[in-house]
Amino acid sequence: MNKQYSFRNFCAGLFVAASMICAPTVQAALQDLGNGIILDTDLGIEWLADANYSRTSGYNTTGVMTWNAANKWVDQLNVGGYNDWRLPTTDEFSHLFYDELDGVGSWSIYAIHNNTNFALFKNIQNDLYWTDTPANDAGKQLIFNFNGGYSITASESAGLYATAVRAVTAVPEPEAYAMLLGGLGLMGFMARRRKISFR
Incomplete structure (x- = not known):
């Protein structure tokens, strides 16, 4: 016995x-899936690899849109065979800026970043982006600034950039x-x- x-x-x-x-082994939380999509395994979302895709695709000449126009753009978006795209939340933008791209508060993402992860994206604007996070004031929305890594409110009629994310199910x-x-x-x-x- x-x-x-x-x-x-x-x-x-x-x-x-x-x-x-x-x-x-610990793998990078960002993975290039091809077809213009970057997977964020930490949050279980996919990002558009082109952070100014509305301009690149010809939808908009500059990529600058009002909040309503940004939502209209994201609602009709079909990339990689998926049509369930939406604007990112402020938390998702913050995660991307600080945790994935290694940005530093009050600094431009172009000044300080993780070269490997930053290279996965193209056309990141050193500017303001619309989010899917509502502000407390009517007619305003929270926005995210890649030139400093912070969120503020802006009027929904302002002209800002937009990118998109979509939720994915975890694959073992x-x-x-x-x-x-x-x-x-x-x-x-x-x-x-x-x-x-x-x-």
Whole structure:
């Protein structure tokens, strides 16, 4: 019985060691999916890779729009086969600016940023962007400034830039499946050994 107990401990230790070896390494939270889409794995959203896509696509000559025009643009948007795009919230913009692009408050995103993640995007304007976060004042909306990393209110009739995000469902990583199958295989092996030892 002592021998069987030490074998279980050995198998448990082996499983823990294998788990540590097979554990996925920390990956960048931003991933280029192609088709003009960047996945933010921290927030479970996809960003347009072109932060001034309304101009690039020819929808608008400058990319500067009122809040109502920005919402009309995002409502008709179809990129990568998806049509459920919306304006980002101030929290999503802040996450992108500070956590993903490593921006610093009161500094332009062009002055200080993470080169690898910043290079995933194009046409980020060093200016104000519309958000999907309402302000407390009627006729005003919260906006986000890439020239400083802060949010303020603006009249909905102001002309600002717009970009878009969409929510995605989490897809388990292949490493998770491998871990699950390995664990189930080990449990099956242990159950089989147990049956044999009781005979």
